Amino acid sequence: MTALQISRRFNGPPGSGNGGYVGGLLAEQHPDAAVTVMLRNKPPLETPLQLSDGKLFDGATLIAESRPGAFERDVPQAVPYGTAEAASSSYQANEMFASCFVCGSARTDGLRIEAGPVSEGLVAAPWSPDDTLPIDTPLLWAAMDCPGGWSLDAMFERPALLGSMTATVFDLPAVGEKCVVIGQNHGDQGRKSYASTAIYGSDHRLLGRAEQIWIRLR
Known part of the structure; x- marks a missing residue:
């Protein structure tokens, strides 16, 4: 089990963590190159959280979970x-x-x-x-x-x-x-x-x- 805490700086909607940033925290611990992260509840800020088997918990509350990912579409093309x-x-x-x-x-x-x-x-x-x-x-x-x-x-x-x-x-x-x-x-x-x-x-x-x-x- 890994302990994580989302700093207040990384908020998305008021009072909760930015979803992409939280997803990246889970992906950083994942062995697969492409990772899918599903947000289940608002990620609390400045709160000790527990990451276990690809799932992020606030106590007994599931905040997010991850699994190996795959892409279904072409990547958006660059613009100047x-x-x-x-x-x-x-x-x-x-x-x-x-x-x-x-x-x-x-x-x-x-x-x-x-x-x-x-x-x-x-x-x-x-x-x-x-x-x-x-x-x-x-x-x-x-x-x-x-x-x-x-x-x-x-x-x-x-x-x-x-x-x-x-x-x-x-x-x-x-x-x-x-x-x-x-x-x-x-x-x-x-x-x-x-x-x-x-x-x-x-x-x-x-x-x-x-x-x-x-x-x-x-």
Whole structure:
């Protein structure tokens, strides 16, 4: 059994951990290259948690569980860094997610990955990791989280939270490297919405990819 604790810095929705970051913590302990993480309850912050056999617990409450993953779609294609910058200038902040570690516009210590539209169903944002945090698997899982959500149709009218994420990390960017993060919408089925994301480095190498299921709030 491994003890984990999610720092307050890594929140997603108010009062709970960012789903991508939490998924990356589980994936870091997993022997498989591609890992699927399913979020079962809100991950609490600043609380001792227990990771056992790929399952994360808060006492007796199951927070998340992981298993070997596989991809079902083609990876989203890269766009030029300048295109991602222009798209990000059209990012529409949502008060519900303003404090999110990944996309929150109110955060000065977050990633500020503010994905805006490139074309129908496709969003992009520039990202350059700094030296205030380790550049590791959980950080890249976090970076691949929110752009998928912002690719969804009607995200303002029908907000969604991450339900599950399958991802793998191929390589890590350098501090200050000019990266591009892509999110692509794959449609809805009932309350479930599907998306995929990817991170590309400054030389267009694929750093990581993910496929996601988002759950629309009632």
